[in-house]
Amino acid sequence: MRYLYKKFLSALLTLLISSILTFVIFNVLPGDPAQVILGLDASEAQLTQLRESMDLDSPALYRYFNWLENAFQGDLGVSYKYQREVSLLIADAMKVTMQLSIYSLLLTLLISIPFGLLLVSKRDKKSFIPLSILSQVGMSIPSFCLAIFLIAIFTVQLQILPSIGYVSFLSDPIENFKSLLLPSLSIAIGASSIVVRYLNTSVQQQLKKDYVRTAYSIGLKEKAVLYQHVLRNALIPVITIVGLIVADILGGSIIIENVFNLPGIGKLIKSSITSRDLPLIQALVLYLSFIVIVVNFLIDILYKVIDPRIRIK
Amino acid sequence: MKRKLLINVLIICVIFFSMGCKDKTTAQTDIIRVNIASEPDSLDPWLSAAVDTKAIFNNVFEGLMKFDSTGDLYPAIAKNIIINETQDVYTFELRENVYFHNDKHLTSDDVVYTYENLHSMSGDIANSASYSGIEKVEALDDYTVRITLEKPSSAFLSTTTIAILPRGYDNQSTFPIGTGPYKFVEYQPSQKIVLERFDKYYNEEKMPEIKTAEIYIISDEASVVSALKSNQLDLAIISSENAKILEDQFKIDSSPMNMVVLWALNNSEPPFDSEKVRLALNLMVNRDDIVNGVFGGYATKLYTNFSPIMKHYYNEELDNYYQRDLETAKALLKEAGYEDGFEIDITVPSNYYQHVNSAQIISSEAEKLNIKVNIKNVEWGTWLEEVYTNRNYQSTIIGLAGKIDPNDILSRYETSYKRNFINYSNPKYDEVIEAAAKTIDDDKRVALYREAQQILSDTSASVWLCDPNNTAAMRKDLVGYEYYPAGLIDFSAMRYEK
Numbered sequence: 050m051r052y053l054y055k056k057f058l059s060a061l062l063t064l065l066i067s068s069i070l071t072f073v074i075f076n077v078l079p080g081d082p083a084q085v086i087l088g089l090d091a092s093e094a095q096l097t098q099l100r101e102s103m104d105l106d107s108p109a110l111y112r113y114f115n116w117l118e119n120a121f122q123g124d125l126g127v128s129y130k131y132q133r134e135v136s137l138l139i140a141d142a143m144k145v146t147m148q149l150s151i152y153s154l155l156l157t158l159l160i161s162i163p164f165g166l167l168l169v170s171k172r173d174k175k176s177f178i179p180l181s182i183l184s185q186v187g188m189s190i191p192s193f194c195l196a197i198f199l200i201a202i203f204t205v206q207l208q209i210l211p212s213i214g215y216v217s218f219l220s221d222p223i224e225n226f227k228s229l230l231l232p233s234l235s236i237a238i239g240a241s242s243i244v245v246r247y248l249n250t251s252v253q254q255q256l257k258k259d260y261v262r263t264a265y266s267i268g269l270k271e272k273a274v275l276y277q278h279v280l281r282n283a284l285i286p287v288i289t290i291v292g293l294i295v296a297d298i299l300g301g302s303i304i305i306e307n308v309f310n311l312p313g314i315g316k317l318i319k320s321s322i323t324s325r326d327l328p329l330i331q332a333l334v335l336y337l338s339f340i341v342i343v344v345n346f347l348i349d350i351l352y353k354v355i356d357p358r359i360r361i362k
Numbered sequence: 363m364k365r366k367l368l369i370n371v372l373i374i375c376v377i378f379f380s381m382g383c384k385d386k387t388t389a390q391t392d393i394i395r396v397n398i399a400s401e402p403d404s405l406d407p408w409l410s411a412a413v414d415t416k417a418i419f420n421n422v423f424e425g426l427m428k429f430d431s432t433g434d435l436y437p438a439i440a441k442n443i444i445i446n447e448t449q450d451v452y453t454f455e456l457r458e459n460v461y462f463h464n465d466k467h468l469t470s471d472d473v474v475y476t477y478e479n480l481h482s483m484s485g486d487i488a489n490s491a492s493y494s495g496i497e498k499v500e501a502l503d504d505y506t507v508r509i510t511l512e513k514p515s516s517a518f519l520s521t522t523t524i525a526i527l528p529r530g531y532d533n534q535s536t537f538p539i540g541t542g543p544y545k546f547v548e549y550q551p552s553q554k555i556v557l558e559r560f561d562k563y564y565n566e567e568k569m570p571e572i573k574t575a576e577i578y579i580i581s582d583e584a585s586v587v588s589a590l591k592s593n594q595l596d597l598a599i600i601s602s603e604n605a606k607i608l609e610d611q612f613k614i615d616s617s618p619m620n621m622v623v624l625w626a627l628n629n630s631e632p633p634f635d636s637e638k639v640r641l642a643l644n645l646m647v648n649r650d651d652i653v654n655g656v657f658g659g660y661a662t663k664l665y666t667n668f669s670p671i672m673k674h675y676y677n678e679e680l681d682n683y684y685q686r687d688l689e690t691a692k693a694l695l696k697e698a699g700y701e702d703g704f705e706i707d708i709t710v711p712s713n714y715y716q717h718v719n720s721a722q723i724i725s726s727e728a729e730k731l732n733i734k735v736n737i738k739n740v741e742w743g744t745w746l747e748e749v750y751t752n753r754n755y756q757s758t759i760i761g762l763a764g765k766i767d768p769n770d771i772l773s774r775y776e777t778s779y780k781r782n783f784i785n786y787s788n789p790k791y792d793e794v795i796e797a798a799a800k801t802i803d804d805d806k807r808v809a810l811y812r813e814a815q816q817i818l819s820d821t822s823a824s825v826w827l828c829d830p831n832n833t834a835a836m837r838k839d840l841v842g843y844e845y846y847p848a849g850l851i852d853f854s855a856m857r858y859e860k
Contacts, residue, residue: 080743084751086403090763091411092492093780098409130401131551132535138551197584204592213578213589215553310580310589312553320401320552323713325743 060342064335068117071334075327076109082325086130103129116331125335126328130320135332138317143336145215146306146313149236150298152229156237157244157294164241165248169275172253181249187242196235196308203231213310232309236302240294247290251283258282284355292348299340389593389837391858393574396597396851397586401579405549406534407525408480413763413849418577420850421557422463423525423540426454426473431844431852433672433766435519439468439526439541449514449802452522456505461562462528463545470501475529477509492521516807517799520767543570543854554578557853570854590835597836597843597856601716602660605833612835618662618671619832620764620847622771623717625708625724625825627757630785633704634757640822642694644684648727653828656719660831666815667762668771669829671847675768677812683819691731703732707756709749712739717759720827724759750783761830766848768811769799775823786823 083099084091100106107115116126125135168184171177204212210231216224255261256279264274299314306315314333321329352359403412407423410416428438437443442455460468480493495518498510511518525540533539538546543565544557557575580586583601590598590612605614625647627634634640649663662670665683670676695701706728708721718739725735740748749755765771773779776795777787791814798810832845842856 078743079747080741081747081751084746085743087409087411088403088413089746089750089760090413095409095411130403132404133551141550142552197588200585200588204594205588208592211594212592213580213585213594307582308585310553310578310582310585312550316552323742324401 056342056346060339063342064338067334067338068120068331069113071331072109072113072116072327075325075330078325080325081105082129082327085323085325099129116328120331120335125332128321128326128329130324130326130329135328138329139314139332139336142312142314142317144217145311146299146315148218148225149229149232149302149306149311149313150295152226152233153236153240153298154291154295156233157240157291160237161241161244161248165245168245168249169252172249184242184245184249187238188246190239192235192239192302193304193308195238196232196305199231199235200308212308215311228309229311232302232305232311235305235308236298243294244287244291247287248283251286252279255279255283281355285352288348288351288355292344292351296341296344299344300337389596389839389858391839391860392572393576394572394597394840394853394856395576395578395595397578397580397589397595397599399579399581399599401551402549402555404535405538405546407538407540408527409535417849417851418555418557419538419540420542421544421575421853422538422542422546423527424542425523425525426456427519427522429520429523429766429846429848429850431846433674433847435523439473440522443519445519449516449518450511452509452511452518453502454507454509454522456507457564458505459564460541461564462531462541463539463560464528464531465562466528468526468528468541469504470507471504472529473507473526474499474501476524476526477507480524492517514800514802516801517767517769543568544575552579568854571857572853575853596840597834599832599834602658602831602833605660605835606658608835613838613840614833614835615843615845616660616831616833617845618669618829619845619849620669620671621761621829622664622667622669622764623661623720623759623761623827623830624664624667625720625757625759625827626784627824628753628755628783628785629787629823630753631756633698633700633706636698637821638694638698639700640824641684642691642698642731644822644825645687645691645694646727646731647724647825647827648686649827651723651727652720655723656716657828657830660833661828662831663828664826666819666826667775667823668768668815669764671829672764672768672771675808675811677815680815680819688730695731703734705734705736707736707738709738709740709745709755709758711742711745711758711760713742714761716830717761720759750781753783753785759827763849764847769795772811772814772818773799775818784824786818788817788821788823791817791821 082103082105083096087095087099104112119126127133128135128138131138164184168177168180171180200212203210211228212231214228216228218225261274261279264278303315303319306313307319314336317329318333321333398414398418400412400414402410402415402418404410404415405419407419410419424438426438426440427435430436439456439460440454441457444453445451454473456468456470456473462468477493477496477499481496495512495515496509497512500508502508527534528539531539543560543563545560547556547558549555555577557577559570559573563569578589578595580589583604586595586598586600587604587608589595590608600608602616605616608614625643627640627643629635653659653661653663666677666680668676670678670681695703708724710717710721712718718737721735721737725737728735745758749758762774773795775782775784775786776792778792794810794814794817798807798814801807801810834843834845836843839859840856841859844852844855846852
C-alpha cells in the first residue's frame with residue numbers, strides 16, 4: 050500500500066514538473082503560434098483573430114495556472130491548430146499507436162524468442178558467429194532504412210501491402226492488420242535484434258553461476274538446466290529492455306509513423322511542435338510521462354512475478 | 363510435427379497475400395487520391411491562409427466570382443455583375459438554384475451575412491483587411507446584392523472569390539459547409555481529408571465525374587513517390603527531382619507556380635543598404651546554377667518580383683535584366699567601399715531544403731568576390747518571428763507564393779506595408795503602387811504595375827532567383843488536371859479515360 054502511495058506521489062510530481070518545463074520552453078522559444086499556423090500569407094486581421102481565440106494576449110503565468118486548473122478537472126483544452134479537444138485528438142492517435150505497439154511487440158517476441166533460444170543453443174558451435182552477426186546487422190540498420198526497404202519490396206514491387214492510409218480495426222480488421230504490418234515489422238526487426246543480444250548475454254552470464262554447476266552435478270540434462278533454471282533468471286534484464294521498447298513505441302515512433310503516414314502519437318508530436326500548438330504539446334508531454342510511469346510500474350510487478358525474491362520497495 | 367506447422371504457416375501466408383491482390387489489376391475510376399504536404403491550417407475558409415489548404419478547399423467553397431486556370435475571373439454564385447462607371451458600386455445578380463451542402467437554399471441574405479462579417483460590420487473583429495473598403499452591403503431582393511465601396515478599387519472584384527457561407531452555421535472550423543461541386547465528408551488529422559460529389563451542385567456542365575476525392579496529408583516525399591508507384595495515389599504533387607524518375611510510368615505536368623523565390627536582402631542593414639552592393643550581388647548570382655542544381659531545370663529565372671506566367675501584368679523588358687558579370691560586380695563593390703569584401707549571414711528556414719541548397723550555391727559564388735557567407739539554418743517558427751515579423755536578420759532565401767491580383771504581389775514592398783520584411787523604401791515606388799490601386803482603366807493599371815516591377819529591378823531591391831515549377835505526376839488515364847496560378851486543384855474538371 051505504502052509502495053503504491055509513494056509511486057502515485059512521485060508520478061504526480063513528475064507530471065507537474067514536465068508540464069512546467071514544457072510550458073516554459075515553449076514560451077521562451079521564438080515563434081508566434083498564430084503566424085506559424087497561418088503562414089506567410091496570413092492577413093493581420095486573421096492573425097489577430099486567431100491570437101484572440103488562443104488567448105495569447107493574457108500573461109503567461111495566468112495561462113499556465115488556468116491550464117493547470119482545467120487539467121485537474123480533466124479538461125486539457127482545445128488544440129490551436131485542429132480546433133478540436135486535445136483529449137479527443139490524443140485518444141484517436143492513441144488507438145493507432147496502441148495497435149502499432151501491440152503488433153510490434155508480438156512480432157518482436159515472435160522473432161526474438163525462437164532466434165534467441167537458437168543462438169543460446171548454438172553458443173559453442175561454429176554457426177554461432179553468422180547468427181550473431183545477423184542480429185548485429187538487424188540492430189544497426191536504422192528503422193527508417195528498413196521501412197523504405199520493406200516498402201520497396203512489398204508495396205512498390207509486389208503491391209500486396211499498403212504504405213499509406215491507415216484503416217481502423219472496426220471498419221475492416223484485415224485491412225487494418227495489413228496497414229500496420231509493414232510499420233510493425235520495421236520496428237520489430239530492430240527491436241528483436243536488441244532483445245536477442247540481451248537474452249544471449251544474460252544467459253551466458255547465468256551459465257557461469259554456481260547453481261548451474263550444481264544443477265549439472267545432480268544429473269540434470271542440458272535442456273532442463275537451460276529452460277527450467279537459467280532462462281527464468283536470464284529474463285530479468287530482457288524484460289527491462291522489452292519494457293523500454295514498449296514505452297518507446299507507445300510514445301509514438303515519429304519516424305515510422307511519418308514514413309507510413311499513420312495518424313498516431315508520433316505524427317501528432319511532430320505536427321504539434323512545428324505548429325507551436327501548446328495545448329496539444331502539453332497534453333502529449335503528460336501522456337508520454339504517464340506512459341513511462343505506467344510501463345515502469347508494470348515492469349516492477351513483472352519482476353516480482355518472475356523472481357519472487359525481489360521485494361517491491 | 364514441425365513439417366505440419368510449416369505447412370500451416372505457408373497456407374496462412376498464401377491466403378493472406380491473395381487477399382492483398384484483390385482489385386489491384388483494375389484501377390478504380392470513381393475516386394481520385396492525391397497528396398498535400400501539410401495539414402490544413404483551418405477548415406474555416408475565412409480563417410485559412412495557407413496555399414495548400416486553399417488548393418483543396420476551393421472544391422468545397424465558392425465565391426461570387428471564381429478564378430479560371432488562366433487567372434481570369436468568371437461569375438460563379440453570381441450569374442451577372444453590373445459595375446457602375448466609377449467602379450465603386452457592384453451589383454451582383456445571384457443564381458437561383460444554388461444550395462449549400464446542408465441543403466439550405468442560398469439567397470442574398472447569405473451574401474450579405476458573408477460580406478458584413480468580412481468587413482466586421484456586425485460588431486465583430488475584421489475577418490480580413492481586404493474588405494475594409496466596403497461601405498455598404500444591401501440585399502435588393504432575394505437574388506440581388508449591391509456592394510458599395512468607400513472609394514473605387516481595381517482589386518475589389520478579385521476579392522469576391524472568397525467563400526460565401528450560410529448564415530447561422532457556426533461549425534465551419536470543424537465541419538465546413540459551402541456551395542462547391544464537392545462536399546466535405548471528414549478530416550482525419552495527420553491522415554486524410556475526404557470529399558464527395560455534391561449532387562445538388564447548380565452547374566450541370568461542371569458536375570464532377572469522379573465521385574470521391576481523398577487527400578492524403580504526407581510530409582515525406584519518399585512516401586509520396588512509393589504511394590504513387592504502388593497505385594495508392596492517382597495524382598501526386600512532387601518535387602521536380604522526382605519527375606525524372608517517374609516520367610516513364612506516369613504522366614507529368616509541370617508549369618510555373620507563380621511563386622517568387624528570392625535572396626531577400628535587408629535594405630536597412632549594411633552592406634545591403636548600398637544599392638551598388640545589391641546590384642553587384644545581382645550580377646554575381648548564377649541563376650542557371652540554382653535553376654538546374656536546385657530545381658532540376660524545372661524553374662523560370664526571375665529578374666524582378668513577378669513571375670512571367672502572369673503575362674498580362676509582367677514587364678517583359680526585364681527578361682535577362684542582369685547579365686552575369688563578375689568584373690563589373692567587383693568594380694561596384696570597390697565603388698561602394700567594400701574592396702576587401704565582407705562577411706554576411708543568410709538565414710534560411712531549415713524545413714525548405716531547396717532554400718538551404720540555394721544558399722550553398724550562392725555561398726560558393728560569393729567567395730569569388732571575397733564575400734564570406736555564413737548560412738544560418740533556423741526552424742520555421744523562428745524564421746517567421748525573427749526574419750519575417752521582427753526583421754532581425756541580414757539576408758534570407760524564401761519563396762513568396764503567387765497571388766492573382768498584382769497588387770497583392772507588389773504592394774508588399776510599399777514602405778508602410780506591415781510585412782515589408784526587406785525594409786525596402788522608395789517614395790516613387792509607393793506612389794506608383796498607390797496610383798495603380800486607384801486606377802480603373804486596365805491599360806493604365808498594367809502600365810503602372812510594369813513600372814513598379816521596373817523600379818524594383820532598377821534599384822536591385824533584392825536578388826530575385828526563380829519561379830519553380832509545380833510538378834504533378836498522375837495516372838496515365840487521368841485527364842483534366844490543370845495547374846491554376848492561384849494554386850488550386852480542380853477535381854471537378856478531372857476524369858479517367860475509358
